[in-house]
Amino acid sequence: xxxxxxxxxxxxGPAPEDRRRPKGRRSSQGIRIDPEAEAEHPxxxxxxxxxxxxxxxxxxRVSGLFSRRQFNIESLTVADTQNDDWARIxxxxxxxxxxxxxxxxxxxxxxxxxxxRELETDAVTRELVVVKVDADRPHEVHAIxxxxxxxxxxxxxxxxxxxxTGDEQKINxxxxxxxxxxxxxxxxxxxxxxxxxxxxxxxxxxxLK
Amino acid sequence: MTxxxxxxxxxxxxxxxxxxxxxxxxxxxxxxxxxxESVIASLETAGVETVFGVQGGxxxxxxxxxxxxxxxxxxxxxxxxxxxxxxxxxAVSGDPGICMATSGPGATNLVTxxxxxxxxxxxxxxxxxxxxxxxxxxxxxxxxxTVGVTTPITKSNYFASSPDTVxxxxxxxxxxxxxxxxxPTVVDLPKDVTTGETDVDxxxxxxxxxxxxxxxxxxxxxAAAAQTIVDADxxxxxxxxxxxxxxxxxxxxxxxxxxxxxxxxxxxGIGAFPENHDLAMEMAGMHGTGYANMAVTLTDCxxxxxxxxxxxxxxxxxxxxxxxxxxxxxxxxxEISKNIEADHPLIGDAGTVLDQLDEAMPxxxxxxxxxxxCREWQQEYRLDYAAPEDEPLKPQYVVEAVDEAxxxxxxxxxxxxxxxxxxxxxxxxTEPRTWVSSHGLGAMGYGLPSAIGARVAADDDQxxxxxxxxGSFLMTCQELIVAVREQMDITVFVLNNExxxxxxxxxDAFFEGRRMASEYPWVPKFDTFAEAFGADGFRIEGYDxxxxxxEEALATDGPAVVDVYIDPTEDVYPMVPSxxxxxxxxxxxxxx
Numbered sequence: 001x002x003x004x005x006x007x008x009x010x011x012x013g014p015a016p017e018d019r020r021r022p023k024g025r026r027s028s029q030g031i032r033i034d035p036e037a038e039a040e041h042p043x044x045x046x047x048x049x050x051x052x053x054x055x056x057x058x059x060x061r062v063s064g065l066f067s068r069r070q071f072n073i074e075s076l077t078v079a080d081t082q083n084d085d086w087a088r089i090x091x092x093x094x095x096x097x098x099x100x101x102x103x104x105x106x107x108x109x110x111x112x113x114x115x116x117r118e119l120e121t122d123a124v125t126r127e128l129v130v131v132k133v134d135a136d137r138p139h140e141v142h143a144i145x146x147x148x149x150x151x152x153x154x155x156x157x158x159x160x161x162x163x164x165t166g167d168e169q170k171i172n173x174x175x176x177x178x179x180x181x182x183x184x185x186x187x188x189x190x191x192x193x194x195x196x197x198x199x200x201x202x203x204x205x206x207x208l209k
Numbered sequence: 210m211t212x213x214x215x216x217x218x219x220x221x222x223x224x225x226x227x228x229x230x231x232x233x234x235x236x237x238x239x240x241x242x243x244x245x246e247s248v249i250a251s252l253e254t255a256g257v258e259t260v261f262g263v264q265g266g267x268x269x270x271x272x273x274x275x276x277x278x279x280x281x282x283x284x285x286x287x288x289x290x291x292x293x294x295x296x297x298x299x300a301v302s303g304d305p306g307i308c309m310a311t312s313g314p315g316a317t318n319l320v321t322x323x324x325x326x327x328x329x330x331x332x333x334x335x336x337x338x339x340x341x342x343x344x345x346x347x348x349x350x351x352x353x354x355t356v357g358v359t360t361p362i363t364k365s366n367y368f369a370s371s372p373d374t375v376x377x378x379x380x381x382x383x384x385x386x387x388x389x390x391x392x393p394t395v396v397d398l399p400k401d402v403t404t405g406e407t408d409v410d411x412x413x414x415x416x417x418x419x420x421x422x423x424x425x426x427x428x429x430x431x432a433a434a435a436q437t438i439v440d441a442d443x444x445x446x447x448x449x450x451x452x453x454x455x456x457x458x459x460x461x462x463x464x465x466x467x468x469x470x471x472x473x474x475x476x477x478g479i480g481a482f483p484e485n486h487d488l489a490m491e492m493a494g495m496h497g498t499g500y501a502n503m504a505v506t507l508t509d510c511x512x513x514x515x516x517x518x519x520x521x522x523x524x525x526x527x528x529x530x531x532x533x534x535x536x537x538x539x540x541x542x543x544e545i546s547k548n549i550e551a552d553h554p555l556i557g558d559a560g561t562v563l564d565q566l567d568e569a570m571p572x573x574x575x576x577x578x579x580x581x582x583c584r585e586w587q588q589e590y591r592l593d594y595a596a597p598e599d600e601p602l603k604p605q606y607v608v609e610a611v612d613e614a615x616x617x618x619x620x621x622x623x624x625x626x627x628x629x630x631x632x633x634x635x636x637x638x639t640e641p642r643t644w645v646s647s648h649g650l651g652a653m654g655y656g657l658p659s660a661i662g663a664r665v666a667a668d669d670d671q672x673x674x675x676x677x678x679x680g681s682f683l684m685t686c687q688e689l690i691v692a693v694r695e696q697m698d699i700t701v702f703v704l705n706n707e708x709x710x711x712x713x714x715x716x717d718a719f720f721e722g723r724r725m726a727s728e729y730p731w732v733p734k735f736d737t738f739a740e741a742f743g744a745d746g747f748r749i750e751g752y753d754x755x756x757x758x759x760e761e762a763l764a765t766d767g768p769a770v771v772d773v774y775i776d777p778t779e780d781v782y783p784m785v786p787s788x789x790x791x792x793x794x795x796x797x798x799x800x801x
Contacts, residue, residue: 010796011499011782013591014589015796019503019793020507021792022507022530022531025527026526026527028526030518030548031550032531032552053419056368057356057360060360098546098547098550102547105545106543109541111364113419114419205421207418208419
């Protein structure tokens, strides 16, 4: 059996203030602060596209992942693709860079996920919005709709409902323009997107094709 | 363990004219089997030998199929314990542990154990009963959305939809639990799926096509990381649970000793490197050693292998290894730069990448002075305690005494609390898979059920001891009946300070000593409690009786519980307050 120390009380060693100290610090994101490089990343808005197996529960898994990891999600769209077995989930997130990287990696871990990538800023992105406004000034409403290449879906004595598609900025501008008439309701789909030109939005391994 | 005799082999698919179901377990010509039989056949195909579980209404068909199978079933007293036992089985054996529970309350009782396995990346497969498909969603009796409830705490989970595919669901769940970074999976089994018939034979476990785990790091990254390590003046290896789980302890040992680099471990990394080696700095973090915390704080190059940089390890990230270039080896890319930015991310299997690094090393770093510094810290900040004769028994002494009285390959399991930290600090771990604890979730009550799982997984000649606290033991102490029934050779040391001691310590340190609900002056006499269950009960009240009682309890063949009256004023130090700076660890309350 161990020999007992019957004398001393407490642990040995220099007190905190008497110890050798490191030179540097890290940021709250765990990034080593290098005077020559920016260590704190401000949030940025970006589009992440995930190709997934089209199976029950996949959307719940993906959305659950976002909520429990507190990722700041701006919009999320999902629907099937050219292949009945696959669906594409397009997520717009606003996060600092380490967070965007985590979103991609955590998404990649979800078992039915085939491929994940952050799209380039030149990606083709589109959103659909349906806006219902007061019909007091129908000609002016129509003029705005024309201006934004929109379409009137329903026009009655009290309300006019229009449809618009475009990138996020165009939709925001159009909604601003409609505000003068009194907006009753808005339904936006959130962005959906594909990489531009020959660039593949998702790379599918050969054994899954 | 129960054995119901005869084995039913899965049928031959060629004569699939199956019409007559088996009656009363009689073999039949038919190739048809029930979904439940398919579930069991899939487990057998996967090489499973033991299942931990609790019976119930919706899982009954699966239990009925177990009746004729070769699998051992360990009936637990509570489903939480079944999950903990399966988790510990996975930790000790490296193979997935299997637990079963019925629908509703059975499945929800598994949740703590699954969350625990998820945090600690333990391979566990849970099979849960579910109400028949046509009642699902109707709030039927004992219905819970098990897939929904367990999604955030599992690697993956499946709702079995047909007797034809249920076997494959189980095989896939098994394969996923065991693949890459291990973890828990669930298959939810509606009653009509397990009672329905199929002629589909079980398949070998295989992961889905979408899962692709990289085991070999890219050579360019390895070369750059190797150069960084060679150039370092004060390098440290931080070995996490991934080293143990990846069976990479030999590669780690070879790397550390060849290049003379001190090794710090995380709590799950205990056992990754022998703690009696000169280069062993032992555990870092909140209750890690002073020398480990000095080393991780001041290192200029941290080779982190298989760790997720949990906050109990890092303290505040702003002060964690702030001067270090970080080389991070992990099989899970999502762990890279999650909490601590990696300068050199190396994705792959721990052993493979350590070998790659070793080959790529253009030499060894010059660590003579640094190793000398580390040795000085080992002396300056050695773990110690005072044990005057006339004072109550110190828990640290008990841990050391049991360590000395047992073989090196003894498996230690613990509950969660002060006793767990003393078991970390004062036991010298020299072999992998001998330290089994609830690390990430910190689930009180883990100790006894994990000892049961460890007992099943360990070799017969290997001892299993459990250090528990009185508060932690009370949470799952009913499982003693399992150890008694199965005559399992387990010795439980309840380090009894009549309190949830860690909470009391924090209340004393941070809540002005307002000990709200943390003191347990009403705990039972655990020795007589044990005897009531049919186990052997012992009591240690002081230094005089400790050595003999420890020896006697360890010599007992079946389960033994030792009620150890320890000094209730003893606290755990060193300590880094939550979110604090590891280099500023407190050696006593005065430093807080």
